[in-house]
Amino acid sequence: MKRFILAFIAAYIFLFVWGWLLNGVLLKDLYAETPNLWRSQSEMAGLFHWIVIGQALVVFSFVMIYASGFAGGGVLAGIRLGVLLELAAIGMRLGFYAVQPIPGRLILYGSIGGLIEMVIVGAMVGAIYKPASAGTS
Amino acid sequence: MPCCHERTRGLIGQEKPQYKEVMSWKKFFFAFIAAFVVLFVFGFLWYATLMHDAHREVPTLLRPEADLKSYFKWLVLGQFVMAFFFTVLCARYVPGGRAGAGAMLGFLVGLVYAGPHLISFAVQPLTFKILCGWIAGAVIQFTIAGAVVGAIYKPAAGHLMYVKERSR
Numbered sequence: 001m002k003r004f005i006l007a008f009i010a011a012y013i014f015l016f017v018w019g020w021l022l023n024g025v026l027l028k029d030l031y032a033e034t035p036n037l038w039r040s041q042s043e044m045a046g047l048f049h050w051i052v053i054g055q056a057l058v059v060f061s062f063v064m065i066y067a068s069g070f071a072g073g074g075v076l077a078g079i080r081l082g083v084l085l086e087l088a089a090i091g092m093r094l095g096f097y098a099v100q101p102i103p104g105r106l107i108l109y110g111s112i113g114g115l116i117e118m119v120i121v122g123a124m125v126g127a128i129y130k131p132a133s134a135g136t137s
Numbered sequence: 138m139p140c141c142h143e144r145t146r147g148l149i150g151q152e153k154p155q156y157k158e159v160m161s162w163k164k165f166f167f168a169f170i171a172a173f174v175v176l177f178v179f180g181f182l183w184y185a186t187l188m189h190d191a192h193r194e195v196p197t198l199l200r201p202e203a204d205l206k207s208y209f210k211w212l213v214l215g216q217f218v219m220a221f222f223f224t225v226l227c228a229r230y231v232p233g234g235r236a237g238a239g240a241m242l243g244f245l246v247g248l249v250y251a252g253p254h255l256i257s258f259a260v261q262p263l264t265f266k267i268l269c270g271w272i273a274g275a276v277i278q279f280t281i282a283g284a285v286v287g288a289i290y291k292p293a294a295g296h297l298m299y300v301k302e303r304s305r
Contacts, residue, residue, distance in 0.1 A: 019256075036197050039262050047259040054255030061248035069230040069242065084229075085249055088222035092250060094215030095180075098208040101200050 004067060007128040011121045012059045018120070019055060022113040030106050037102065063125055071131040078126020082118035089114060161292055165228055168290035172227075173220035175282045180216065183274045191266050198261060223279070227286040239287020240280050247276035 023031070031038060039047070062085070070077040090111045097107045184192075192199060200208060223246065231238040254271040257263060 038260055043262075044260055050255045050259035054252040054259070056252075057255065058249055058252030061245050061252070065230070065242065065245045065249070068245075080229075081226075084222050084226045085246070088219045088226070088246075089250065089253075091215040091217070091219030091222065094211050094218065096215075098210075098212035098215065099199055099205065101204075 003129050004063060007066075007125045008059055008063050010128055011063065011124050012056060014120060014124060015055050015059055015117065016052075018113075018117050019051075022110075022117070026113070027106065027109055030103065030109065033103060034101070034106075037100070059121070062121060063129060066122075066125050067129055067131070070126075071129060073126065075123050075126040078122035078124070078129075079119050080122070081126075082120075082122025083115070086111075086115050086118035089118075160228065161290070164290050165224065168227070168286045169221055169224040171285050171289055172224050172282045173217060175285050176220050176223075176278060177213075177216050179274075179278045179281065183270075183278065188267070188270045188274070191264065191270055194264055195262060195267065198263070220282070223282060224286050224290070227283060228290055231287050231290075234287055234289070234291040236284045236288040239290075240284035242287075243279040243281065243283020244276060246283065247279035250275045250279070 038044075062081070065085075066078060066081055070081050073080070093107050093111055093114075096102060097104065223243075226246070227239050227242060230242045251272040254268060254275065257271075258265075258268040
């Protein structure tokens with residue numbers, strides 16, 4: 001349980017910082033090209049807690065999946081899980097691209113950023129979380 | 138060439154015989170097709186039919202109806218990609234197959250994808266009704282898809298390979 005919490009906190013901190021760097025800094029100009037698709041800065045600030053909850057849900061579910069099916073495989077198993085989840089998420093992004101007028105470049109860069117994000121999250125969770133039996137052996 | 142995944146792991150540096158399961162590509166293919174059909178049909182019923190009116194409350198966020206047809210191929214490709222990698226995940230997670238274990242994995246995967254919906258709500262002018270619909274949709278959709286894949290996919294029966302693990 002202790003390692004579960006540690007893995008969750010470490011991955012959450014990374015996800016939060018990476019999310020800000022990718023969406024708030026690197027892709028900022030691309031988002032600005034479609035202002036009608038996004039809330040105003042003041043509105044976003046008022047709904048910021050949803051971002052925090054959303055990221056926590058992603059990380060919590062990720063660690064749960066890892067702990068219940070991939071634990072013991074270490075860093076590589078974590079990366080494998082992250083890559084599989086992100087590749088499936090790219091499919092979901094393509095679905096959003098089909099129905100929302102989101103620029104294709106935003107989908108492309110978001111997917112590349114998402115892949116990097118999940119590889120690192122997977123590596124962190126795989127490195128930190130160990131099943132109870134492995135911890136005692 | 139069969140694809141194997143390890144079920145047991147030896148200690149570092151120790152040579153230890155182990156069994157590896159041989160992936161059944163035929164069952165994988167059927168499971169993948171079934172997952173694609175589930176995701177596609179559920180997506181149509183839930184998002185395009187049940188949530189149609191809710192989506193029309195935010196017309197600026199959606200492509201015009203006339204444009205949707207020309208972008209339909211991206212929707213199909215997206216569902217295809219999603220179904221394929223979800224089936225790979227299920228095959229690795231529940232290699233013995235079982236509807237219940239597949240459903241549990243699908244439920245957790247649905248939660249992973251519900252997170253970005255919460256984030257979208259914070260940055261896009263979505264309604265709370267749409268947020269709830271998307272979250273419920275993701276969880277139900279992947280739980281059903283997981284149960285179906287878990288029920289269909291089984292590793293090749295009687296094809297357990299006995300191998301010697303290399304010293305690491």
